[in-house]
Amino acid sequence: MSHSLLENLITTKKARLAVIGLGYVGLPVAAMFAEKGYDVLGIEIREDRVRMINSGKSPIEGDEPGLEELLTKVVGGRQMRASTNYEDLRDRDIILIDVETPVDETHTPRYAALKSACTNLSAVLKKGALVIVESTIAPGTIKGTVLPLLQKNGLKLGQDFFLGNCPERVMPGKLLTNLRKMSRVCGGDSPETASVMVSLYRSIVEADLDTTDWATAELVKTVENTYRDVQIAFANEVALICEQAGADVFRVRELVNKSPFRSMHLPGAGVGGHCIPKDPWLLAYGVEGSEVPLRLIPAARAINDQMPIHLVKMLQNALEKYHRPIDKTRVLVMGYAYLENSDDTRNSPSAALIGGLDALGAEVVVHDPFVEEFKGDVFAKANGCDAVILMVRHDEYLKLDMQKLVKNLRQPLVIDGRRVLDPQNAVKAGIDLWSIGVGS
Numbered sequence: 066m067s068h069s070l071l072e073n074l075i076t077t078k079k080a081r082l083a084v085i086g087l088g089y090v091g092l093p094v095a096a097m098f099a100e101k102g103y104d105v106l107g108i109e110i111r112e113d114r115v116r117m118i119n120s121g122k123s124p125i126e127g128d129e130p131g132l133e134e135l136l137t138k139v140v141g142g143r144q145m146r147a148s149t150n151y152e153d154l155r156d157r158d159i160i161l162i163d164v165e166t167p168v169d170e171t172h173t174p175r176y177a178a179l180k181s182a183c184t185n186l187s188a189v190l191k192k193g194a195l196v197i198v199e200s201t202i203a204p205g206t207i208k209g210t211v212l213p214l215l216q217k218n219g220l221k222l223g224q225d226f227f228l229g230n231c232p233e234r235v236m237p238g239k240l241l242t243n244l245r246k247m248s249r250v251c252g253g254d255s256p257e258t259a260s261v262m263v264s265l266y267r268s269i270v271e272a273d274l275d276t277t278d279w280a281t282a283e284l285v286k287t288v289e290n291t292y293r294d295v296q297i298a299f300a301n302e303v304a305l306i307c308e309q310a311g312a313d314v315f316r317v318r319e320l321v322n323k324s325p326f327r328s329m330h331l332p333g334a335g336v337g338g339h340c341i342p343k344d345p346w347l348l349a350y351g352v353e354g355s356e357v358p359l360r361l362i363p364a365a366r367a368i369n370d371q372m373p374i375h376l377v378k379m380l381q382n383a384l385e386k387y388h389r390p391i392d393k394t395r396v397l398v399m400g401y402a403y404l405e406n407s408d409d410t411r412n413s414p415s416a417a418l419i420g421g422l423d424a425l426g427a428e429v430v431v432h433d434p435f436v437e438e439f440k441g442d443v444f445a446k447a448n449g450c451d452a453v454i455l456m457v458r459h460d461e462y463l464k465l466d467m468q469k470l471v472k473n474l475r476q477p478l479v480i481d482g483r484r485v486l487d488p489q490n491a492v493k494a495g496i497d498l499w500s501i502g503v504g505s
């Protein structure tokens with residue numbers, strides 16, 4: 066198969082597609098291509114996920130507008146199916162890889178899923194197929210890890226298969242909209258491969274599709290998430306300064322952002338999710354062993370990782386007024402997902418907060434309307450608690466009846482890590498409010 070044959074299969078929607086890894090990213094991608102008329106096969110190692118998807122149900126529990134309906138439609142219409150069997154990939158013309166790419170405690174990429182996907186795929190890859198890695202990877206991974214694994218069985222790049230990197234930019238809660246509306250970078254093994262990638266993604270993307278090489282595509286994705294992490298760290302450091310200076314960081318930010326070319330990010334109770342806490346380490350890994358000094362990226366990671374522990378310290382300070390030692394305190398943690406209205410708990414700042422509270426002997430009760438383990442009535446959970454720490458801006462918390470909350474608490478202490486509560490209304494309700502970035 067050649068580039069022109071692939072182009073033709075894409076234009077006529079006869080290209081048989083596959084997506085390996087049906088999680089937050091792979092599942093909506095597969096469903097969207099299926100909706101556009103392609104025959105799509107999803108390969109997923111989790112059998113429970115495969116069963117659920119093949120019955121038209123989404124395994125993602127957070128608010129994900131349109132996803133379940135789309136899945137029901139494409140699975141019901143036989144445009145998409147899921148399987149655990151890599152043998153089913155033998156007739157696929159285009160294969161997208163969307164498996165997880167975490168880092169370990171030493172900040173080293175853990176590519177077990179990626180390596181296994183590439184190794185298994187190599188054994189069944191159709192001649193002339195196009196493989197596209199959508200997962201976020203460290204600079205140099207396509208050349209140093211993915212390519213050698215795909216070539217393991219004697220396959221040759223450019224003759225037996227083509228290879229691209231097109232990182233995803235989605236966020237849970239907006240998966241389908243982001244996929245449609247956000248621009249993408251198509252890094253190919255050659256300009257011709259990148260151009261075929263543009264034709265493919267044009268089927269679902271209504272924004273710019275820029276062509277480039279593998280390394281640039283890898284860098285763009287890891288740099289954009291590192292940029293965000295560094296900006297949030299800056300806002301968090303300013304929040305700590307404001308607490309000391311007796312100012313309100315949200316007012317400071319508002320006024321700073323009136324100055325031209327300033328766009329200060331929001332501070333908060335920490336940074337979570339699968340991507341932002343690890344993508345800076347993927348970027349840093351790209352220069353591992355070189356002489357490039359890394360100062361800013363690790364500093365930003367340290368600041369953001371420290372924010373939940375800062376809230377533990379804030380609680381200890383606040384408790385002094387009540388003469389209550391922390392090991393005699395029952396704390397309600399509101400929100401466990403890393404993001405508002407999502408069920409995604411990966412790298413949850415609340416987990417770090419709870420670890421800090423546990424270490425000091427506090428009793429912890431957790432509520433989250435989206436996370437199965439922590440669902441329930443928030444007021445019932447507040448009953449008998451000595452303090453609340455608000456960790457996530459879930460819609461349910463924005464509408465919270467503060468007076469009812471206070472009635473259920475043993476003492477009216479609330480620490481707001483996300484500026485969820487309106488300070489004036491909170492005071493009116495009798496809440497002793499401590500907010501991140503607000504000094505007195």
Ligand SMILES: NC(=O)c1ccc[n+]([C@@H]2O[C@H](COP(=O)([O-])OP(=O)(O)OC[C@H]3O[C@@H](n4cnc5c(N)ncnc54)[C@H](O)[C@@H]3O)[C@@H](O)[C@H]2O)c1
Nearest residue numbers: 086087088089090109110164165166178181182200201233
């Ligand atoms: N979650 C996000 O918001 C987001 C946004 C942009 C980019 N990304 C990137 O996309 C990639 C995927 O992230 P995600 O959030 O969808 O992860 P995820 O954990 O939700 O999904 C990955 C899926 O791959 C499956 N899997 C693992 N190994 C497999 C294998 N060998 N064969 C088949 N299936 C396998 C897992 O069981 C899982 O269902 C990551 O590199 C991530 O950094 C994620």
